Amino acid sequence: MGxxxxxxxxxxxxxxxxxxxxxxxxxVREIRAADYGAxxxxxxxxxxAVQAALRACAGAPSRLVxxxxxxxxxxxxxxxxxxFVSNNDEGLKRIAFPLEKSENLEIDGQGAxxxxxxxxxxxxxxxxxxxTLKNFSMDWTRTFHSEGKILExxxxxxxxxxxxxxxxxxxxxxxVFTDGKKSQEPQxxxxxxxxxxxxxxxxxxxxxxxxxxxxxxxxxxKGGVTAQELGPRKVRITLPRLTGTVGNILVFAPSxxxxxxxxxxxxxxVTVSHVNLYHCGGMGVIAQRSRDITVDHVxxxxxxxxxxxxxxxxxxxxxVNCSGKITLSNCLFENQKDDATNVxxxxxxxxxxxxxxxxxxxxxxxxxxxxDFIVPGGKLELVHGPSLVTYGEAIxxxxxxxxxEFTRVTLxxxxxxxxxxxxxxxxxxxxxxx
Numbered sequence: 001m002g003x004x005x006x007x008x009x010x011x012x013x014x015x016x017x018x019x020x021x022x023x024x025x026x027x028v029r030e031i032r033a034a035d036y037g038a039x040x041x042x043x044x045x046x047x048x049a050v051q052a053a054l055r056a057c058a059g060a061p062s063r064l065v066x067x068x069x070x071x072x073x074x075x076x077x078x079x080x081x082x083x084f085v086s087n088n089d090e091g092l093k094r095i096a097f098p099l100e101k102s103e104n105l106e107i108d109g110q111g112a113x114x115x116x117x118x119x120x121x122x123x124x125x126x127x128x129x130x131x132t133l134k135n136f137s138m139d140w141t142r143t144f145h146s147e148g149k150i151l152e153x154x155x156x157x158x159x160x161x162x163x164x165x166x167x168x169x170x171x172x173x174x175x176v177f178t179d180g181k182k183s184q185e186p187q188x189x190x191x192x193x194x195x196x197x198x199x200x201x202x203x204x205x206x207x208x209x210x211x212x213x214x215x216x217x218x219x220x221x222k223g224g225v226t227a228q229e230l231g232p233r234k235v236r237i238t239l240p241r242l243t244g245t246v247g248n249i250l251v252f253a254p255s256x257x258x259x260x261x262x263x264x265x266x267x268x269x270v271t272v273s274h275v276n277l278y279h280c281g282g283m284g285v286i287a288q289r290s291r292d293i294t295v296d297h298v299x300x301x302x303x304x305x306x307x308x309x310x311x312x313x314x315x316x317x318x319x320v321n322c323s324g325k326i327t328l329s330n331c332l333f334e335n336q337k338d339d340a341t342n343v344x345x346x347x348x349x350x351x352x353x354x355x356x357x358x359x360x361x362x363x364x365x366x367x368x369x370x371x372d373f374i375v376p377g378g379k380l381e382l383v384h385g386p387s388l389v390t391y392g393e394a395i396x397x398x399x400x401x402x403x404x405e406f407t408r409v410t411l412x413x414x415x416x417x418x419x420x421x422x423x424x425x426x427x428x429x430x431x432x433x434x
Contacts, residue, residue, distance in 0.1 A: 028061045028106075033071075040069025040112065047078045047096055054097070061104035066112040066136065075120040083124060084370030084404065085265075086320040086346070088257040088282045093121040100126045109136025117141050118179070118195055121259050122280070128267040137276035138261060139303050142167075144197060144254040144281035145313050145337070146177045148235075150204070150244045157238040159230060160250055165306070168235070175227035175237060177252065199224070200255030203337075204244045205309045210335065213248055217241070249309050253337055257282035257314050257367070264290050268324070271296065278303035283314045284336065289373060291324030291430065299332040310335055317341040321373050323430030343432060346373050347424040349385065351406065356414035357397075361407050361425055370404035373427050382415070385422040392416045393428055 036056065037049035050073075057064055078094035096116065099105065102125070114136055116122060122138055125131055146168070148160035162168055167180030177197040202219040205212055219242060226238040244250060260282030264270050270287070271294040277284045284300050287293050300316040302308040316333035318341065319326055326343060333340040346368055348361035363369050374380065376399055382392040398410040409425075 028063055028104075029057070031056050031062055031064045033064060033066045038066065038071055040067060040071055043072055045074040045077065046071045047073050047076075050097065051079065054099070054102075057105055058102070063106045063108060066107075066109045068111040070113045070115050073114060073116045073120060073122070075118050078120055081124065081126075083121070083263065083265075084372075085257075085260055085263055085282075085286055086288045086371050087318055087342075087367050088260050088263075088286060088314070089367060090370055090404070091258060093124065093259075094119065095121050095124045097123045098126075099124065099128050099131060102128045102131060104130045106132040106134070107136075108132075108134055112136045114138050115141060116259075119259060119281075121261075121263065123262040125262075125264045125267045125270060127265070128270070130269045131267065132271045132273065133262065133275060134271070134273040135275075137278060137303075138280065139278040140280070142179045142195075142197070143279050143308065143310075144256075144259065145310055146197065146199065146252040147205075147309060148250050148252070149207070150246055150248050150250055151234065152236075153244060153246060154236070154238075156240050157236060157242055158244050158250065159234060159236045161234045163233070163307075165308075170227045170229045170235060173226055173228070174224040175235060176224060198255045199252035201253040202239070202242070203251050203253060205249040205251055207248050207309070210309050213245065216244075251310055251337075253310075254281055254313050260284070260286050260314070261312065262286070264288070264293065266290060268292055270294070272298055275299075276301070277312060277316075278306070279308075280312045282312075283316075283318045283338075284312050285317045286315075286320075287318070287322050287326075288320040288371065290319075290322050291432075293319065293322060293324075294327045295329070295331060296327070297330045300336050301332055301334050308335075310337060312336045315339045315342060319343045319432065320371070321345050321427055321430075322432045325433045345426050345431075346371055347383070347426050348374070348407070350419070350421055350423045350425065353415070353419065353421060354408065357411045359409050359411075359415070359419075359425075360402075361409060363405055363407075372401060372407070374399055374407060374409055374425070379428040380409075380411075380425045381428040382419065383424045383426065385424050388424075391418060394425075 036053040038046040073096040075094035084090045146166040148162045152159035179195040204216040228236045261280035262285045264287035267290045274297045276299045315338045351362040352360040378396045380394045395412040397412045400408040
């Protein structure tokens with residue numbers, strides 16, 4: 001297993017403008033994924049090989065190179081981390097490319113397709129610096145959402161046909177989406193290996209325009225919908241007030257955001273370039289508490305030839321409490337199940353006044369629990385809860401994290417006399433330039 005050393009002089013640095021090459025005259029090792037066992041188009045799990053290649057990249061500026069073809073990533077032997085990802089769902093994630101404390105690294109797919117299977121998060125950057133991800137596409141063998149063609153319209157229901165890309169079963173009168181594979185072991189109350197794909201919303205898409213149908217309802221469900229098998233890959237579903245147009249596509253959106261595509265946490269100088277994000281089970285690029293993020297020539301779009309109307313299942317990009325400069329350039333964001341981008345901060349509610357200079361704050365939204373944005377030395381904006389009118393600022397002296405919901409904060413000065421429980425605080429530091 002070898003690697004090559006590539007020397008970049010001053011001229012090359014300015015010509016390519018890749019962040020991790022900005023150390024003048026730095027020697028950059030070229031690490032080939034194939035040398036560590038990542039072979040394209042063989043259908044085997046490339047996750048262990050990539051872990052070995054990433055270990056070889058540690059300690060010096062490196063360029064990890066793949067090549068054309070498909071590389072497959074399974075969750076079985078992927079390392080895991082418990083991640084709190086803002087506006088996505090927290091949890092213990094299996095990660096194909098864990099880039100924790102990585103520095104001066106470029107991952108160049110050279111046209112590769114990274115194909116993921118099951119519950120796996122492709123990229124997680126944590127306290128990383130000078131990282132470039134480029135020249136690859138990302139997709140899943142089985143999407144987290146499902147799509148069916150509307151064949152008939154009934155009172156409070158539809159007849160829907162599903163292609164083989166969206167396997168399902170009707171169990172006890174409920175429509176259940178699966179990965180099409182029967183479990184090879186007995187299902188017990190303790191553990192079962194079968195994968196199912198829970199859904200929480202139904203939304204109709206115009207089959208011709210390949211966009212949300214005109215003036216349609218977004219139906220929200222819990223526990224699935226009542227269904228009756230009518231024939232091969234044809235189901236009648238029943239839901240109060242459910243209607244649609246024959247020929248259109250009914251999309252069953254996942255009830256979770258467990259598998260975002262590229263997670264960037266507490267990192268700096270990150271570039272995502274010439275990447276096609278065909279699918280993921282959450283947001284495409286989600287950055288939090290990070291600075292200087294570039295997203296260039298990134299396409300969020302359904303995979304060519306898939307005939308899918310939905311690309312990813314949440315926002316294409318999202319930036320929370322980031323600073324420095326956020327650059328979105330030459331991008332295509334289409335058919336995702338939410339916004340093209342969001343750039344915002346986080347409020348925490350004042351739950352208790354513990355002392356004149358000490359408060360306990362509470363994170364409220366379930367997809368923002370564990371988001372630690374208050375740090376010693378940081379500046380807080382003090383805001384009236386009902387009106388969201390700012391009335392002051394405070395400097396943080398000390399922070400005591402109680403749990404993912406509550407944090408106790410000591411300030412350098414007493415709070416203003418008007419401060420009350422129910423007010424909110426936000427970070428007043430480092431708003432990004434976009």
